[in-house]
Amino acid sequence: MSGYREEDFLQLSGLQHFAFCRRQWALIHIEQQWQENLRTVEGDIFHRRAHNDQARERRGDVLILRGLSVSSPTLGISGQCDVVEFHADPDGVSLRGEDGLWFPFPIEYKRGAPKSHRADELQLCAQAMCLEEMLCCAVPEGALFYGETRRRTLVSFSEKLRETVRGMLEEMHQFYRRGHTPKVQRSKSCNACSLQALCLPALMKGTDVDAYLRQAMEAEP
Template identity: 70%
Template sequence: MIYQEEDYLQLSGLQHFAFCRRQWALIHLENQWKDNLRTVEGNLFHHRAHDSKQRERRGNILILRELPICSASLGISGKCDVVEFHAAPTGIALSGEEGRWRPFPIEYKKGAPKAHQADELQLCAQALCLEEMLCCPIAEGALFYGETRRRCAVSFTEDLRQTVRTMLDEMHQLHSRGHTPRVKPTTSCNACSLKGICLPVLMRKQTVKAYLHQAMEDRP
């Protein structure tokens, strides 16, 4: 399937979706947002990561920052934090540069590696966009975590790629329906900036419809 540009979803939303489908819907369907300490620190970390020239050369590595990307087959668009192009005989040609180059996407994250795959899925989606735009295979990239100050290599396996495609299909279906999924409370809810909007404790006990019905009955 080929999506029209007006139907593209935000690539960054894939991380929200992988973490919590309801969080994604509140942000991307209902335009709900509220910062907390984690989100503010994350924004500042990304700002510092991008606070330099958009194109930089370090020996045999060309570094591009905030590179716009999109995929018509996946129906997403966004930006890569950093894409390193490594000089390689089997790479691709780049406008204004001699030789051939192999792309290597890097996503910056403020915290530490997580138990779930949300970060890896976001990075893999970036690689799929780059493959479609540059017409070349990309086998791996990296996640740089501010807390550990280290890169974690990510291999773009077929399983990871298929998970990205499956999740994006579900995102497009929910988006076309305008549907916000019900909450499935977990311990991760405590760290979510939308906890006060989502009300996971309330939803664990009863539906919003039931709560409103009860509230109306309790009115004097």
């Protein structure tokens, strides 16, 4: 994959939307539509709490950075990591303003519980790939912290997971360049989607939002 210009970067967090539903991602990131529901509000509060503490904290041999900005010209994405723990390690990398060498371990905070799909793992893996490119080091694993279980779930960044990240990001860039919003592919996940009212999955199996709204307005007396 060739490098991307900064103005062509996509939001890293969009990878999770894309993995969950390509149409949801396009509605948010291409059509700029958004609608809150209880899950999105609770998730936003949960993430703000993760970032509310001081941005840099030292706990013995662990340096904790919150809200760390990351990017990758190779993948064409930018965003923030909820938390990155840097563990003192003789095989690590140097950090500005810190003595010694450090090994990064990204942690993403999620409101609910572990899911059956891999959207969360893909987002975390993309963060790790950004850190690798920025710091010139390997990041083999990280963790997802779920609010319901209050536990970390370890995630290994296998080559298969990395290939899925690369493939999805390439597809996202193609959709974005074309301004393409995929048609409805209804599933049980639609019931939990904050964009259900905008997407109208029960009515729009062969059209898009704009076409449906035009038809509705034309039908009005």
